[in-house]
Amino acid sequence: MNSDPADAPIRVLVADDHPVYRDGLVRLWDDHPRIRVVSSVGDGRSALSRLRQSPPDIAILDLQLPDLGGLELVETITREGIETRSVILTGYVDSASVFRAIAGGARGYLEKAASSDTITDAILQIAGGGIVISPGAQLGLAGELRTQQAEPRPVLTSRELDILNLAADGGSAQSIATELHISVATVKTHLQHAYDKLGVSDRAAAVAAAIRRGLLT
The missing domain is CATH 1.10.10.10 (Winged helix-like DNA-binding domain superfamily/Winged helix DNA-binding domain)
Structure with a gap:
């Protein structure tokens, strides 16, 4: 993670196979004073290569990526000790995926339907050490925890x-x-x-x- 002062840019990798949405995130943060997109890729293998070569502070991962999905990337980041906080950003919220993401080490589970301000605020919170889970994903996670015990x-x-x-x-x-x-x-x-x-x-x-x-x- 960044060891620079608190106002240093947060280095972000965006991995999403929908170029319009991916480019939209890059443009969203073009002029942001705290967030700097350092990598933008459309598949999981490319994301993993960038993560290993030069770990960013935050990796924003679509759930369904070609070659290697977001959940597998989250687990690989954790297993290999890559100094990057992973965040799932997806249009799909199912309870099993939420549980697996958080259990695997993700620091966030966000929905693409959220506003740009909500997503930006979540990235800032996660960069500061927080965990952010969207309301819909929180319900799914709670359900999975109950199921796991039962x-x-x-x-x-x-x-x-x-x-x-x-x-x-x-x-x-x-x-x-x-x-x-x-x-x-x-x-x-x-x-x-x-x-x-x-x-x-x-x-x-x-x-x-x-x-x-x-x-x-």
């Missing part, structure tokens, strides 16, 4: 947990198979068993459910 923890095998952890990092079935020295078919079989135990039907839902129930970190 739901039993299914027993996943160590192999199922290994595969889910790699899936949460964005690994494909092929890359997971290569890393674990097993076949793609075996990966898919373990994933299906995990889906059945978690009561879900796809990978994203399985990862979210496993995190919500405290099975993944």
